[in-house]
Amino acid sequence: MTESIDLKVKPDFIGHYKNHYPLINKDAVMNPGALAEEGALVHLVDGQGNFLGKGYHGKQNKGLGWVLSFNEKEKIDAVFFKNKILTAINKRQSYYKDEHTTAFRLFNGEGDGIGGLTIDYFDGYYLLSWYSEGIYSFRDKVIRVLDELGDYKGIYEKKRFDTKGQYIDDDDFVKGERGEFPILIKENGMNYAVYLNDGAMVGIFLDQREVRKAIRDQYAKDKHVLNTFSYTGAFSVAASLGGAVKTTSVDLAKRSKSKTIEQFSVNGIDFEQQDIIVMDVFDYFKYAKRKELKFDLVVLDPPSFARSKKHTFSTAKNYPDLIKDTLAILEKNGIIVASTNNASFGMKKFKGFLDKGFKDMKVKYKILEEYSLPSDFQVDRNFNQGNYLKVVILQKIN
Numbered sequence: 001m002t003e004s005i006d007l008k009v010k011p012d013f014i015g016h017y018k019n020h021y022p023l024i025n026k027d028a029v030m031n032p033g034a035l036a037e038e039g040a041l042v043h044l045v046d047g048q049g050n051f052l053g054k055g056y057h058g059k060q061n062k063g064l065g066w067v068l069s070f071n072e073k074e075k076i077d078a079v080f081f082k083n084k085i086l087t088a089i090n091k092r093q094s095y096y097k098d099e100h101t102t103a104f105r106l107f108n109g110e111g112d113g114i115g116g117l118t119i120d121y122f123d124g125y126y127l128l129s130w131y132s133e134g135i136y137s138f139r140d141k142v143i144r145v146l147d148e149l150g151d152y153k154g155i156y157e158k159k160r161f162d163t164k165g166q167y168i169d170d171d172d173f174v175k176g177e178r179g180e181f182p183i184l185i186k187e188n189g190m191n192y193a194v195y196l197n198d199g200a201m202v203g204i205f206l207d208q209r210e211v212r213k214a215i216r217d218q219y220a221k222d223k224h225v226l227n228t229f230s231y232t233g234a235f236s237v238a239a240s241l242g243g244a245v246k247t248t249s250v251d252l253a254k255r256s257k258s259k260t261i262e263q264f265s266v267n268g269i270d271f272e273q274q275d276i277i278v279m280d281v282f283d284y285f286k287y288a289k290r291k292e293l294k295f296d297l298v299v300l301d302p303p304s305f306a307r308s309k310k311h312t313f314s315t316a317k318n319y320p321d322l323i324k325d326t327l328a329i330l331e332k333n334g335i336i337v338a339s340t341n342n343a344s345f346g347m348k349k350f351k352g353f354l355d356k357g358f359k360d361m362k363v364k365y366k367i368l369e370e371y372s373l374p375s376d377f378q379v380d381r382n383f384n385q386g387n388y389l390k391v392v393i394l395q396k397i398n
């Protein structure tokens with residue numbers, strides 16, 4: 001039998017675990033000092049030593065680890081990992097069958113029963129992301145499952161945890177074919193260039209798939225589109241393919257320009273007909289206002305926190321300002337696609353920020369549509385923070 005460490009849960013938190021809350025919160029445990037090595041199996045118990053859940057120790061943000069099972073008899077072994085991954089794959093059958101979409105999230109952490117691990121599928125390649133040293137200790141078991149399934153091109157991984165300042169001198173390659181990057185994936189018939197060997201961000205955020213489709217199919221035709229915080233310009237590509245007159249992509253990162261040119265090019269779009277601007281978005285708003293530029297459709301997709309030389313932006317504090325800046329350059333009946341991935345607030349609060357922006361400017365609007373995570377980003381219904389994506393599409397009235 002594997003040794004496991006008993007973690008005593010504070011009285012206030014016992015109800016959470018009885019309701020199958022999956023995160024082993026720092027504040028929930030009376031004896032965190034009992035924890036030593038990451039990857040160790042732990043049992044959550046109440047004051048009388050009664051079983052509440054079992055999981056592993058792995059430090060991740062506010063967590064000390066994740067509960068993997070609320071069933072005292074269930075073993076956390078190779079079979080456990082295999083069953084979770086096979087169940088996740090079964091849930092994604094519609095994605096496997098869709099010839100127009102060749103990239104999706106195959107395994108979404110606690111949403112699929114194992115917090116701290118995600119697996120993305122990119123046209124035959126698996127990308128594993130490990131969010132703690134603890135989950136990384138189960139690496140061999142996870143890779144063995146993928147090996148047994150066979151039929152893949154290659155496996156890459158990202159270690160998204162602090163490796164004590166040590167530089168990890170590898171290119172994230174695990175096994176199989178290395179492949180030639182970029183590989184081209186398809187998403188609802190659009191092409192995107194993806195790099196699995198070049199840092200944490202691969203070129204596309206798969207969770208915005210449905211929003212890109214909506215922009216292409218419903219909102220872009222004959223429009224002048226401004227895409228702020230544009231990264232590789234994925235929304236601009238969708239807009240252009242949807243018949244936008246012109247797109248303007250703005251991002252601070254120098255690399256965004258060549259990356260955006262590449263995404264247009266792999267879709268046969270002449271990038272010289274588009275504007276790709278390396279600039280602080282907040283400076284761009286001032287510039288556009290001064291030049292009296294106007295846009296019919298503006299995409300706002302800022303990171304939760306951003307610090308540039310001149311500005312600090314936090315979605316929780318500054319989203320209303322972002323709306324105000326946008327309204328100053330929005331055409332009559334213009335549309336805003338407002339997005340945030342900040343997990344610290346929910347949809348209701350987000351809509352409050354948007355409403356405040358409009359009210360402060362005394363502008364009327366209506367909400368056309370709302371989006372959250374697509375179904376491949378499975379969410380644990382007992383863990384709201386996992387349901388982080390919020391997208392609201394609004395139209396200015398007049």
Ligand code: SAH
Nearest residue numbers: 229230231234251252253280281301306308
């Ligand atoms: N909307 C993108 C993802 C955005 S990621 C997509 O759908 O693919 C966030 C981006 O914001 C990063 O590329 C980063 O370089 C950029 N960024 C952060 N702060 C910025 C600022 N002040 N002005 C412009 N871009 C900024």
